[in-house]
Amino acid sequence: MQVTETRSEGLRREFKVTLPASELEERLTGELATLKDRVRINGFRPGKVPLAHLRKLYGRSVMAEVVQNAVNEANRKIVDENGLKLALEPKIDMAGGQEEVEKALEAKGDLDFTVALEVLPEFELADLGDVSITKKVAEVSDEDLETAITRMAEQNRSFAEKDGEAANGDRVTVDFLGRIDDVAFEGGTASDIEVDLGSGTFIPGFEEQLLGAKAGEERKVNVTFPENYGSENLAGKAAEFDVTVKAVSAPKEVVIDDELAKGFGMEDLGKLKEAVKSAIGRDFEAQSRRKLKRELLDALDTKYAFPLPEGLVEQEFGAVWNQVTGELEANKRTFADEDTTEEAARAEYRKIAERRVRLGLVLAQVGEKADIKVTDEEVNQALVERVRQYPGQERQVWEFYQKNPNAKAELRAPIFEEKTVDHILDQVKVVEETISREELFRDDEDAKDEAKASTEAQAQ
Known part of the structure; x- marks a missing residue:
């Protein structure tokens, strides 16, 4: 197998791979020889089937497997020998058209193909010693608690x-x-x-x-x-x-008493108030965390500028754009209704996609350098939470994730991201600022501007 680099521009690489007809024949013969001891064909004793007969029966399917194995071997060779970290799976292009491919499948011609790929950019992690961010927190007031209890009583009156x-x-x-x-x-x-x-x-x-x-x-x-x-x-x-x-x-009149609490499985009204206050506090803390993370990612975004793999950007942009256009269609709205044009919207969301990819790569490298790991126990806990979201279908959802490693890997990425964010927060100055509940939740619906750092690069 001959591998020659034919292109190296920015993050793009291209290699030409040639597998001579003689090597194809050799590999095919070896596979057929192995197959001879496994197949059972009427009229022949086990292991005594002539290779020519096996070739007639199975030659094309075995050669297709040989070709696929050659492609996989070439990909590994290119990555290992050049020390590359791929952004996405390589793209394979068979040279010479169908006629040449047919000759290769008959071992009467060389197998030529190109491997085009994009690599992840190399960059140094920035010094975060000068970064200072604010963690905005809110206390659960008596009014917040009273409003929540009253709402519960009204909904259950x-x-x-x-x-x-x-x-x-x-x-x-x-x-x-x-x-x-x-x-x-x-x-x-x-x-x-x-x-x-x-x-x-x-x-x-x-x-x-x-x-x-x-x-x-x-x-x-x-x-x-x-x-x-x-x-x-x-x-x-x-x-x-x-x-x-x-x-x-x-x-009927809304009555807030111990009987109301018992209806929610609590001993008395005091216990209900404690539970509700704790739940509100968790909501406040989660929102505080979201805002803190957003501010941290904003700070990180100012620290980095490096070339991005176009394939990753296109993939992220496609996901964002499909969501945007899907919501517009569902709401029977147009870009004009949003006081913009499709061209301007595309430019805006491409910037968002670029930001997400950039921050995803930064978080991936930070996590790798810090040797951050996600345990199987943590993934299983996330899976349990996901299963709870589908009451009545728990078993089917559980089995789906157990049988689909890629789906299960999707549960791992957010955990990795959050642990990496915690690691970065330990390196920057965090100042707490107490604000009102209204301010804490203000603009929370503006999700498109939140830097949801994609960690696809973790899997590379």
Whole structure:
């Protein structure tokens, strides 16, 4: 096998590989000789099948395997002998077209192919001694706790049937039949449905048209499904519902006491407040961590400037762009609705993709140099958390991850990233600043600007 480097530009490398016909023949013969002792063919004793007969029966399939093994061997040879770290899998291009490939498969011609690849950039880790970031924290106030407890009580309060008209805040129990163009549609019929008036949980206009209704009354409700409704066959269409009001119930007074706590599995109200305060505190800490990480990544981004593998950037940009266009399509919006153009949006999101790739490579190198490891126990804990997200399908989800190493590896990357971030935080100055809850959660929805550092490079 002859391997010759034909291109070295920036992070791109290209190699020409030639496997002479004589070597192809030698490899094919060796594989057939091994096969001779394993196959059973009528008319021949075990191990006595002539190679010529084996070649006639299995030659092409065995040669295809020989070629694939040669490609894999060439890739390993190129990487090992040149000490390369690949950004993505190499691209193989068979030279000479189909006719030349056919000759090679018959061992009547040389096998020529090129291996094109991109390597990871080499860069020195920056000194972070001058980096100072702020960890913004918020304390759980009595008002935060009271609001949370009150919300829990309201969401779990009881209702009692009443006479008279339904008012905002009441619950009406209804049967309904929906039609579009006088034709009943799938999912438009239901019985004993509870509608909390003023909750905004039904199609816009549905709840409002039940105000003033009484038990036993029949009403026609006319609504239009939102343009971004989940079912495409209903989105944007006008519908008429025949509604029968079966009961009208008024909410009972909200009572915050030990009985409420027991309904949540707590001994008394004091224990419930402790648990809720602790849960709010965990939410605050998680948000504080997100902001701290974002500020750290912003600081890291100013420290590095090096060439990026275009393949990784394209891969990241594709993922980001598909998400952006998917959300626009789902919400029936255009780039003009967002006060931008597709060209400007592409440029903006490409910068985001470049940032993610750059920071991903930085975190990967920091983690490698610090010898940061992710244990199997940590991966399994992450898998347990993932399984909990699919109640009723736990076994199927567990088996899926156990049978798919790549899927399981996806659980490892975020753990590696968080441990690496912790390692970097130990090297910089972190100053705590107490702020309000409102400020802590401000702009949290602006996720597109958050540097979610991709750690694909860890696997390279």
